[in-house]
Amino acid sequence: MKVITDEPLPSKAKCAGSLKNVLDALYVLNGKWKLALIFSLMGSSKRFNEIQQEVTGISAKVLAKELKDLELNGFITRNVYPTTPVSIIYETTGYARTLRTVIGELSAWGQQHREKIKQSMRKQVDIAKA
Known part of the structure; x- marks a missing residue:
């Protein structure tokens, strides 16, 4: 994951434009299922039931x-x-x-976040044992 350091802050107008772009993207890809469904179908074409089996937890109604x-x-x-x-x-x-690329970055960030949570949980267990 690329970490940005020592770069000047963007202008207020550029921030506002970037925020609008992010909001537009989130509007189209809102909800917890859309990116997962796209990711599932990137691997191969699938039938309805195959998608539902791969993307666990989604109901038939929501999937449709x-x-x-x-x-x-x-x-x-x-x-x-x-x-x-x-x-x-x-x-x-x-x-x-x-x-x-976006999905790849989200996947990398999700893995990093999962590791952070695991470390935090380990520290809490260690503190509880002490």
């Missing part, structure tokens, strides 16, 4: 809603194949793949 939202915003495509029964396959678009 989130997939519709992602499709409306151009992050995934829903391909319907006229088989018996009908096959529906979801896959990411090129636009969703532009999030690869």
